[in-house]
Amino acid sequence: xxxxxxxxxxxxxxxxxxxxxxxxxxxxxxxxxxxxxxxxxxxxxxxxxxxxxxxxxxxxxxxxxxxxxxxxxxxxxxxxxxxxxxxxxxxxxxxxxxxxxxxxxxxxxxxxxxxxxxxxxxxxxxxxxxxxxxxxxxxxxxxxxxxxxxxxxxxxxxxxxxxxxxxxxxxxxxxxxxxxxxxxxxxxxxxxxxxxxxxxxxxxxxxxxxxxxxxxxxxxxxxxxxxxxxxxxxxxxxxxxxxxxxxxxxxxxxxxxxxxxxxxxxxxxxxxxxxxxxxxxxxxxxxxxxxxxxxxxxxxxxxxxxxxxxxxxxxxxxxxxxxxxxxxxxxxxxxxxxxxxxxxxxxxxxxxxxxxxxxxxxxxxxxxxx
Amino acid sequence: xxxxxxxxxxxxxxxxxxxxxxxxxxxxxxxxxxxxxxxxxxxxxxxxxxxxxxxxxxxxxxxxxxxxxxxxxxxxxxxxxxxxxxxxxxxxxxxxxxxxxxxxxxxxxxxxxxxxxxxxxxxxxxxxxxxxxxxxxxxxxxxxxxxxxxxxxxxxxxxxxxxxxxxxxxxxxxxxxxxxxxxxxxxxxxxxxxxxxxxxxxxxxxxxxxxxxxxxxxxxxxxxxxxxxxxxxxxxxxxxxxxxxxxxxxxxxxxxxxxxxxxxxxxxxxxxxxxxxxxxxxxxxxxxxxxxxxx
Numbered sequence: 041x042x043x044x045x046x047x048x049x050x051x052x053x054x055x056x057x058x059x060x061x062x063x064x065x066x067x068x069x070x071x072x073x074x075x076x077x078x079x080x081x082x083x084x085x086x087x088x089x090x091x092x093x094x095x096x097x098x099x100x101x102x103x104x105x106x107x108x109x110x111x112x113x114x115x116x117x118x119x120x121x122x123x124x125x126x127x128x129x130x131x132x133x134x135x136x137x138x139x140x141x142x143x144x145x146x147x148x149x150x151x152x153x154x155x156x157x158x159x160x161x162x163x164x165x166x167x168x169x170x171x172x173x174x175x176x177x178x179x180x181x182x183x184x185x186x187x188x189x190x191x192x193x194x195x196x197x198x199x200x201x202x203x204x205x206x207x208x209x210x211x212x213x214x215x216x217x218x219x220x221x222x223x224x225x226x227x228x229x230x231x232x233x234x235x236x237x238x239x240x241x242x243x244x245x246x247x248x249x250x251x252x253x254x255x256x257x258x259x260x261x262x263x264x265x266x267x268x269x270x271x272x273x274x275x276x277x278x279x280x281x282x283x284x285x286x287x288x289x290x291x292x293x294x295x296x297x298x299x300x301x302x303x304x305x306x307x308x309x310x311x312x313x314x315x316x317x318x319x320x321x322x323x324x325x326x327x328x329x330x331x332x333x334x335x336x337x338x339x340x341x342x343x344x345x346x347x348x349x350x351x352x353x354x355x356x357x358x359x360x361x362x363x364x365x366x367x368x369x370x371x372x373x374x375x376x377x378x379x380x381x382x383x384x385x386x387x388x389x390x391x392x393x394x395x396x397x398x399x400x401x402x403x404x405x406x407x408x409x410x
Numbered sequence: 411x412x413x414x415x416x417x418x419x420x421x422x423x424x425x426x427x428x429x430x431x432x433x434x435x436x437x438x439x440x441x442x443x444x445x446x447x448x449x450x451x452x453x454x455x456x457x458x459x460x461x462x463x464x465x466x467x468x469x470x471x472x473x474x475x476x477x478x479x480x481x482x483x484x485x486x487x488x489x490x491x492x493x494x495x496x497x498x499x500x501x502x503x504x505x506x507x508x509x510x511x512x513x514x515x516x517x518x519x520x521x522x523x524x525x526x527x528x529x530x531x532x533x534x535x536x537x538x539x540x541x542x543x544x545x546x547x548x549x550x551x552x553x554x555x556x557x558x559x560x561x562x563x564x565x566x567x568x569x570x571x572x573x574x575x576x577x578x579x580x581x582x583x584x585x586x587x588x589x590x591x592x593x594x595x596x597x598x599x600x601x602x603x604x605x606x607x608x609x610x611x612x613x614x615x616x617x618x619x620x621x622x623x624x625x626x627x628x629x630x631x632x633x634x635x636x637x638x639x640x641x642x643x644x645x646x647x648x649x650x651x652x653x654x655x656x657x658x659x660x661x662x663x664x665x666x667x668x669x670x671x672x673x674x675x676x677x678x679x680x681x682x683x684x685x686x687x688x689x690x691x692x693x694x695x696x697x698x699x700x701x702x703x704x705x
Contacts, residue, residue, distance in 0.1 A: 092489060102479070110490055110494060129482060237449050242463055245477055246463075
């Protein structure tokens with residue numbers, strides 16, 4: 041069904057169709073529209089979930105853990121400080137192998153108070169054991185949220201999934217949205233060994249080093265297994281509903297001499313920049329990473345690479361740039377741009393490419409070479 | 411010898427846990443679980459009870475336990491209870507949490523869960539300090555008590571969590587102590603008959619933390635009640651009933667010094683602080699009597 045929706049509304053629509061047993065959430069700008077819409081669905085009977093209006097994000101994740109450990113499907117949404125406040129429990133959810141889904145609307149952390157898009161919030165959750173995916177359109181936000189439930193709950197994964205969308209520049213913009221009837225694309229949830237008085241056991245008890253080490257290894261192994269599950273899920277989604285994304289979305293990258301690598305809406309803007317550059321005779325392309333954890337294999341051999349980071353690891357540089365450098369044993373031109381919602385247009389991205397200095401880093405608008 | 415006839419013989423805490431000798435918390439847990447019965451899921455934040463349940467893959471408890479982060483038990487129980495009720499299950503959800511998890515780090519989650527009318531029982535076992543990490547002060551530590559972070563005695567009074575809970579208007583709340591096992595057992599059983607959030611606050615004497623000899627746990631608990639340092643009551647739909655041992659203490663309290671002198675944590679306490687404690691006991695008795703007289 042064709043409609044017009046914001047990124048937030050698209051997420052809420054997908055959650056309604058995925059039918060979680062429990063939604064526990066706390067509002068925060070720019071995410072609030074998601075949980076308000078879900079609360080409305082629950083109130084008007086369109087969604088038969090238990091909606092728990094918790095008193096904090098730490099508690100929203102704890103409540104999702106409580107429901108999930110008994111076998112329930114759970115959803116929450118947050119952003120920025122909410123995600124940071126939740127951090128202790130995001131570790132717990134992944135460590136306990138609970139397949140919840142969360143949508144994080146990317147936003148900067150204070151100080152200063154800044155409600156606009158930045159990826160630092162999610163990057164600070166990078167190592168918790170959550171799968172992470174970054175989307176770039178309203179349609180993709182919807183499709184990916186649906187897929188997230190299936191991927192998280194897959195028996196070879198059993199890890200939580202975080203769907204990231206840029207604050208305001210995706211959460212609040214309106215685009216066409218084609219909704220589907222997911223049907224058995226999302227099968228009933230089956231959590232192995234849910235907590236049950238008929239089969240009592242300790243969940244998360246004190247664990248000695250050898251077992252703890254093994255559990256960590258199993259998370260890593262499931263991250264590897266998730267690559268295939270993601271691929272299969274995306275293929276089946278494409279077969280059923282006609283839209284294909286992949287772990288990475290490439291645009292005119294095959295014969296490109298230089299590619300822009302980015303996450304989220306910048307990755308989509310880069311496609312326009314690529315067209316501009318191609319018209320100028322520059323053989324440019326774009327490689328937009330959707331899945332950031334597990335980190336995809338990228339074929340960048342023989343290409344110059346411009347990486348745009350909307351997050352900074354202070355004292356080290358761009359997080360994505362570092363990942364590309366270390367995974368592909370290559371130098372990149374690292375551009376830090378868009379922090380705190382700084383506007384970055386496709387013209388700006390084209391300019392990054394024109395002025396690239398592979399092996400160097402620049403901060404857009406501060407010490408860039410433009 | 412007192413025969414405790416109506417308490418089931420079934421044990422849900424197995425023998426030989428790694429709890430300290432004379433652990434008051436362990437004793438309380440035994441009676442709480444006997445009262446809760448087999449169709450129960452426990453939610454335990456970090457604390458002594460979580461620690462002495464044993465090391466994976468073993469467990470000393472024969473009921474399922476969801477272990478959870480220090481400040482998260484009430485919220486975790488909210489999600490668990492919501493899911494079970496949505497599935498039409500009557501399985502009891504019982505949080506068993508220490509004073510640190512309840513009065514301090516988890517207080518906002520406790521308040522949230524009570525305000526949202528979570529269908530669960532929250533038991534706070536109160537050993538008046540962070541026992542599991544080596545007896546640092548908590549907001550439940552009484553005035554004048556030495557802990558590892560109040561080596562000169564705590565200069566502040568004990569936080570009144572029961573009044574905070576009462577402000578949430580739960581259908582049932584009670585205080586207890588395992589030195590009075592039938593009273594504790596009955597209160598937990600009663601709490602579990604109500605729909606919605608209920609609260610039982612159990613004083614748990616702690617031999618290494620309070621610095622008394624391990625065989626005196628029951629005696630120390632009784633002296634806490636007899637001196638008025640701990641009061642036993644229940645409040646059902648807002649109506650207070652003072653329990654018999656505290657009624658007796660209100661008529662004829664044992665001297666406070668008898669309670670204090672048994673415990674190393676009060677060693678060297680000055681007379682001014684003792685007087686302050688005595689005034690607080692008297693004030694507490696007056697408030698309880700007034701509330702019971704005119705509900």
